[in-house]
Amino acid sequence: MRKHAAIEAGHSAFTQSSYFTDKVAMRKQVCSKLSAVDVLDLFAGSHDIWDAVGCDRYYGIDNYLKGGNLPIDNRKALQYLDLSQFNIIDADAYGMPYEQIQMLYENGTMKSGTVVFFTCITGPMNRLSRRLIDDFGIDSEYKRTRTLFNRYGYRYFHQMLKSHGINEVVSIIHDGSMRKEYGYFIVK
Ligand SMILES: C[S@@+](CC[C@H](N)C(=O)[O-])C[C@H]1O[C@@H](n2cnc3c(N)ncnc32)[C@H](O)[C@@H]1O
Numbered sequence: 001m002r003k004h005a006a007i008e009a010g011h012s013a014f015t016q017s018s019y020f021t022d023k024v025a026m027r028k029q030v031c032s033k034l035s036a037v038d039v040l041d042l043f044a045g046s047h048d049i050w051d052a053v054g055c056d057r058y059y060g061i062d063n064y065l066k067g068g069n070l071p072i073d074n075r076k077a078l079q080y081l082d083l084s085q086f087n088i089i090d091a092d093a094y095g096m097p098y099e100q101i102q103m104l105y106e107n108g109t110m111k112s113g114t115v116v117f118f119t120c121i122t123g124p125m126n127r128l129s130r131r132l133i134d135d136f137g138i139d140s141e142y143k144r145t146r147t148l149f150n151r152y153g154y155r156y157f158h159q160m161l162k163s164h165g166i167n168e169v170v171s172i173i174h175d176g177s178m179r180k181e182y183g184y185f186i187v188k
Contacts (some may be wrong), residue, residue: 027050034088041059041061042090042093043061043092050090074100081107087111091116093120098132099131101161115187122150122154127146132160154179161185
């Protein structure tokens with residue numbers, strides 16, 4: 001995987017191949033620098049990514065696919081989990097894991113240095129979460145121009161990360177009718 005020119009302030013980007021291959025390569029690169037890899041996978045699915053990457057300890061949550069995962073909504077689990085047990089947290093969502101990342105910070109046990117991987121997919125038809133709309137106070141504007149706000153929803157996602165002191169995100173961005181961003185940041 002090769003770094004190329006930054007495309008937005010505070011962003012690094014990688015050249016693209018297939019999404020799954022990129023996701024695995026990015027995680028392998030980060031893990032190669034860690035002495036132990038203890039993973040909390042918030043959107044575990046069939047844990048294909050972490051089966052391919054490998055780790056020392058794995059704890060998966062999924063509200064639909066059971067296969068060894070804790071079968072609940074990750075937002076419920078984030079109210080009580082001790083996040084200090086993990087140095088990797090994965091939020092490989094179908095859309096934008098805005099609420100989950102806010103909850104990681106609100107949980108109060110996440111360690112500085114934890115690496116948080118995320119998938120953030122936005123597009124005209126991908127609705128913004130109620131949590132995001134309330135945090136940014138954009139309810140009335142959102143009702144008027146929903147598709148425009150949906151399209152650029154990732155800007156709120158990055159603003160939220162900045163509010164937690166995250167000024168550097170490493171990511172791969174595929175920008176088409178939908179914007180797909182696969183990345184990670186390190187908790188301050
Ligand atoms: C993109 S897939 C994850 C694929 C997975 N990372 C892998 O390596 O196979 C997203 C998964 O998140 C689950 N999911 C969506 N919303 C969730 C929620 N609120 N809590 C827990 N799981 C959720 C879905 O059931 C789906 O399996």
